[in-house]
Amino acid sequence: MSTPPSLSERSETRPDAPARIQQHRRYLMCRPEHFTVSYRINPWMEPAKPTDTAKALAQWQTLYDTYVALGHEVELIDPVPGLPDMVYTANGGFVIDGRALGVRFRVDERRGEERPFMDWFAAHGFEVVEPVEVQEGEGDFLLVGDTILAGTGFRSVGDSHREVADVFGREVVSLRLIDPRFYHLDTAISVLDPVAGPGGVDRANIAYLPSAFDEASRRILQERYPDAILVSDADGAVFGLNSASDGYNVFISPRATGFEAQLRERGYHPVLVDLSELLLGGGGIKCCTLELRGTR
Numbered sequence: 001m002s003t004p005p006s007l008s009e010r011s012e013t014r015p016d017a018p019a020r021i022q023q024h025r026r027y028l029m030c031r032p033e034h035f036t037v038s039y040r041i042n043p044w045m046e047p048a049k050p051t052d053t054a055k056a057l058a059q060w061q062t063l064y065d066t067y068v069a070l071g072h073e074v075e076l077i078d079p080v081p082g083l084p085d086m087v088y089t090a091n092g093g094f095v096i097d098g099r100a101l102g103v104r105f106r107v108d109e110r111r112g113e114e115r116p117f118m119d120w121f122a123a124h125g126f127e128v129v130e131p132v133e134v135q136e137g138e139g140d141f142l143l144v145g146d147t148i149l150a151g152t153g154f155r156s157v158g159d160s161h162r163e164v165a166d167v168f169g170r171e172v173v174s175l176r177l178i179d180p181r182f183y184h185l186d187t188a189i190s191v192l193d194p195v196a197g198p199g200g201v202d203r204a205n206i207a208y209l210p211s212a213f214d215e216a217s218r219r220i221l222q223e224r225y226p227d228a229i230l231v232s233d234a235d236g237a238v239f240g241l242n243s244a245s246d247g248y249n250v251f252i253s254p255r256a257t258g259f260e261a262q263l264r265e266r267g268y269h270p271v272l273v274d275l276s277e278l279l280l281g282g283g284g285i286k287c288c289t290l291e292l293r294g295t296r
C-alpha cells in the first residue's frame with residue numbers, strides 16, 4: 001500500500017514483547033435502533049444535544065463487522081423501544097462458564113433492561129442467577145485470569161462484590177472509582193489477556209487509568225499488575241480504555257493514539273473503531289460488548 005503509516009504505526013514492537021495469541025470470543029451485542037439521549041445518568045449525557053441514530057447504527061455495525069471479520073461470534077439481543085441504553089450490553093449481566101448473573105441497575109432509567117437480558121440468557125442455554133444486590137454487570141466486573149476485578153463508587157454497590165464471589169466461586173478484588181466520568185470499571189480498566197496461562201499461572205495483564213481510582217485501589221493494581229500499561233489522562237478522556245481484546249487484537253477508539261502506540265510496543269494489534277456517537281450516551285466499544293463465556 002502506498003499510504004504512509006501513521007505516527008503510531010511506526011512505533012516499534014519491543015524486542016522483548018511476548019508473542020500474543022488470539023483467542024476465540026463470543027459476544028452479545030444489541031443494535032442501537034432506539035438509541036438516543038433522553039435522560040442524564042452520567043456526565044457524558046446531554047439530553048439537550050441532538051443524537052443521530054443512523055450514525056450510531058452505522059458505527060455500531062462497523063464494530064460488529066470487525067468482530068465477525070476477525071473470526072469472533074456475535075449474538076444479538078432484540079432492542080426494546082423506550083430503552084435507549086440497551087445497546088450497552090456489557091451492563092446486561094456477567095457470564096462465566098455458562099452461568100449468567102443478571103443485573104440490578106442502580107439507575108431507575110435502565111431497570112427495564114434487567115428482564116429482557118435474563119430472558120435472553122435463559123433462552124440461550126445459560127443458567128441464570130437473579131441478583132439480590134445492586135450491580136451493573138460486566139460494566140463493573142472484569143474477569144482477569146481467574147480473578148474478578150469489581151468496581152464500586154458510582155453504580156455497583158460493595159455488597160454485590162460478595163455476591164459475585166459466591167455466585168462464581170472466584171477471588172474478587174474490589175476497586176473504588178472516584179472520577180464521575182469513569183463511573184463503570186470498564187471505562188478505566190482494559191483487560192488485555194483475559195485467560196489464565198498454562199499450568200494455572202495467571203499471566204493475564206491489564207491497562208488502566210490510574211487517576212480514575214482512589215489511592216488504596218491504585219496500590220492494589222500496582223502490586224497485582226506490575227506489567228500493566230498505564231494509560232494517560234488524555235487517552236482515558238476519549239474512552240481509550242473502554243476496549244475489548246482477544247489476546248492479540250485490541251479494539252480501541254482511534255482517538256486514543258498514545259494507548260495505540262503503547263499496545264503496539266507490547267506486541268498487541270490495535271484495531272481502531274470509532275463509536276463517537278455512542279459516546280454521547282457515555283459508552284464505547286466495551287460497553288457495547290458483553291462476553292459470553294461457556295455454553296453453546
Ligand code: ARG
Nearest residue numbers: 042088090139184281283287
Ligand atoms: N448511558 C449508559 C449508562 O450510563 C452508558 C453505559 C455504559 N456502559 C458501560 N459498560 N460502561 O448507564
